[in-house]
Amino acid sequence: MASDATIAHGKIDHAKKSLVHDPVEGDKSKITLVKALGSFVWDDQGNRYLDCTSQAWSNNLGANDPRVVEAAIAQLRQITHARPNFNTPALLELTAKLREISPGDLNRIGYTLHGSLAVEMAIKLAYKNHPGRHNIIVLQDAYHGRSLTTMAASWPHPNNPFLPIQPRFTRVPHPDPYRPRLGLDPEIESQLCLQLLEETIVKGVDGGVAAIMLEPIPGNGGHIALPVSFLKGVRAICDKHDIVMIFDEIQTCFGRTGAMFGSDYFGVIPDIMTFGKGVSGGFPLAGIMASERLKGFETGEDALTFGQFPVAMAAAVAAVNAIIDDKLCDNAREIGAYATQRLHEMAQNRALIGDIRGPGLFVSIELVKDRQTKEPATRAAAEVYRRGVERRVLFGESRYAGLGNLIKIKPPLDVTKEDMGHALDVLDEVLGSIEADGIA
Ligand SMILES: Cc1ncc(COP(=O)(O)O)c(C=O)c1O
Numbered sequence: 001m002a003s004d005a006t007i008a009h010g011k012i013d014h015a016k017k018s019l020v021h022d023p024v025e026g027d028k029s030k031i032t033l034v035k036a037l038g039s040f041v042w043d044d045q046g047n048r049y050l051d052c053t054s055q056a057w058s059n060n061l062g063a064n065d066p067r068v069v070e071a072a073i074a075q076l077r078q079i080t081h082a083r084p085n086f087n088t089p090a091l092l093e094l095t096a097k098l099r100e101i102s103p104g105d106l107n108r109i110g111y112t113l114h115g116s117l118a119v120e121m122a123i124k125l126a127y128k129n130h131p132g133r134h135n136i137i138v139l140q141d142a143y144h145g146r147s148l149t150t151m152a153a154s155w156p157h158p159n160n161p162f163l164p165i166q167p168r169f170t171r172v173p174h175p176d177p178y179r180p181r182l183g184l185d186p187e188i189e190s191q192l193c194l195q196l197l198e199e200t201i202v203k204g205v206d207g208g209v210a211a212i213m214l215e216p217i218p219g220n221g222g223h224i225a226l227p228v229s230f231l232k233g234v235r236a237i238c239d240k241h242d243i244v245m246i247f248d249e250i251q252t253c254f255g256r257t258g259a260m261f262g263s264d265y266f267g268v269i270p271d272i273m274t275f276g277k278g279v280s281g282g283f284p285l286a287g288i289m290a291s292e293r294l295k296g297f298e299t300g301e302d303a304l305t306f307g308q309f310p311v312a313m314a315a316a317v318a319a320v321n322a323i324i325d326d327k328l329c330d331n332a333r334e335i336g337a338y339a340t341q342r343l344h345e346m347a348q349n350r351a352l353i354g355d356i357r358g359p360g361l362f363v364s365i366e367l368v369k370d371r372q373t374k375e376p377a378t379r380a381a382a383e384v385y386r387r388g389v390e391r392r393v394l395f396g397e398s399r400y401a402g403l404g405n406l407i408k409i410k411p412p413l414d415v416t417k418e419d420m421g422h423a424l425d426v427l428d429e430v431l432g433s434i435e436a437d438g439i440a
Contacts, residue, residue, distance in 0.1 A: 031389070036063035036282075039415045041394070049389070052409045052423050053396040057219070060254050060278030060328065061319050062412040068281030068318045075314035082310060084303040090313035097320055098289065103261055104269035106289035108296060112307045115250040115276035116145025118286035119213070121302055122272045123149065126211035126244040128301070129294050134207030137200065139174040139214050141221030144248055153213065155221050170205055172197050174214070175230050176222065178355050178366065179374060187229060194233035201241055211244040211272075212237070216262035219251035220398065223357055223364040223406055231268045238271070244294070245270040250286065251362075254278035255323050255413050258333035258360030265359065278413075281319030283312035328413040332360040335420050339363050339409060342424045350431045352380055352440065363409045364396075369440040376405035377440040380431075387430040393423050 031049075035042040039062055041051045054060065061068065075090055082088050091111070099107045110125075112118050123136055136153070144150040151157060152166035160166075173181075173193055180189040201209050212234060217225045238245040247270040252262030256278060259265035263273060271294060276286030290296070323329070340358050343365060347353040354368030354377075367377040367384070381397060384407050388395045396408030409423060 038062035038064075039411045039419050047392060050393045050411070050419055050423055052411045053394050054278075054410055054412050055282070056277065057251055057256065057396075057408075057410050058277040059282055059412045060256060061281050061322050061326075062414045063282055065281055065319070065322060067322050068283075068315045071318035072283065072311050072315045075311045079310055081306065082308065083305065084308055088308070088310045088313070090310045090317060091308055094313045094317050094320075097317060101260055101320070101324075102289045103263040103273070105292045106269070106273055107292050108290040108294070109287060110290065110297075110302065111285065111287040111313070112304060113284040113286060113309060113312070114145070114147075115274065115286045116147040116150040117304070117307075118250065118274040118276055118288055119144045119150045119153070119248055120147060122213065122246045122248075122274050122288050122290075123153075123211065124302060125272055125288065125290055125294060125297065126246060128297065129244060130208070130210040130242075132208065133210040135170050135205045135209045137170045137172055137197070137205075137209055137212045139218065139221075140171045141174065141176075141218045142171075142213070142215060142248075143218065143220030144213070144215075145250075170200060170209075172200050174218075175227055176224065177227060178222075178224055186227060190227045190230040190233070193230060194237065197234065198237055201237070201243070209241065209243050211246050213246040213248060215248045215250075216252055216266050216268075217257070217362055219362075223362070223366075223398065223408065224355075225357070225359065225362075228266055228268070231266050235268050235270075244272060246272045246274070248274045250274050250276040254320065255329045255332050256360060256362050256410070257358075258329055258336055260323075260329060278323075279319065280312050280316035281322070283315040284309065285312040285316050323413070326414060329360075331415075332413045335413075335415055335417060336360040336363055338417060339420055339424060342421075346424070346428050346431070350428065350435065352377055352431055352435060361410055361413055361415075364398075364406050365409070367405045367407065367440075378405045380434050380440050381405045381407055383434045383437075383439050384427070384430055387433060388426060391426045391430065393426045395423075395427065 032044040033041050034044050041049050095109050098109050110121050138153045142154050144153040148166050153169045175190040175193050177186040180186050249262050253275040257265040271291045273289045279285055343356045352367045353365050355366040357364045367380045369375040369377045385397045398406035
């Protein structure tokens, strides 16, 4: 395997200047990946890494699972493209499968290729169902993507150059169980945030609210599960004011939390749910599941040329079946519990660990300079990533609003206990070396 990677090296043009996404000349920070299998990736130098990022938390099923690869190849031989006015067997099969496992009555499915566009589809559907209402409410630490609209719906981007042409969203505070405001009891803070939310709906906006959109666990904004009381409270407020509740489940879908969807994990059913990332075994696919009570789109309101890519859909059928057949929700719960227990043990010796978060394999730790003040240890987090790479383990970092003191440990859901154990051994060693070097 290493030799494949070595052969690939040399064919690859490293001229970073040619990429609009990476204008830093001579930037050596990006690894060039040439191969992936299960929980591992290989670079162009033949190095193998244990991938605790699942490549943007998308390989819920380990990379290049043969069932997915075979399904995609078989589909390639049949039909690779059909415009949205047509069905394909892959689309029909996937839709039937998703309807089978969707929470509550979220039985109307829509597809696109990127999470950001799935979020936009959900927003459009909410407006479609509440014509004349002008506002969408989002949470202050939300992350919903990087299209113009979803970037505006996310936490304020420092020096955002796109502001003049972005729509405006209303951002509201949400509970932070790790740093509750005024040191309040987290449950009281949850109630306070619900009260502020309702006041915003009634007195804080002009033109009515079409939807409240939130991630059950803000994945790029703290990575901290919202209290169930808050999610249930938002549901009740949406019912009371006839507002569409949208869960952005692009990170929490398909087993990552140890339940099939975040909605199942928290026991709260929204009116629209987005999905993406883990659905398709590494192929581009995302979409929404919407309540049967909502009106759908009419011709021309939501159609993208490649939005129903049959190859990604065939891959998704195989990936979703594999997640179910291999009982990966159970594995996520089991290995996630093992990881968080080991992290609690590690925290006894590693003062940098301020907080340990789950559930399932939605695992992260927040690094702090001091457990009392909870001041973020941003430099230490950057070092964990760097020293992890040296030891051939890829940890996830968070760059949220420039804070970046989170380390995410989110390998594929079929990771073995042995591999997770190795990642944690490396983390412990790396944290020890960082503490010894006095970096925080
Ligand atoms: C919660 C959430 N919503 C939306 C997106 C955007 O998805 P994509 O990058 O596929 O457009 C992401 C991506 O990280 C996400 O985490």
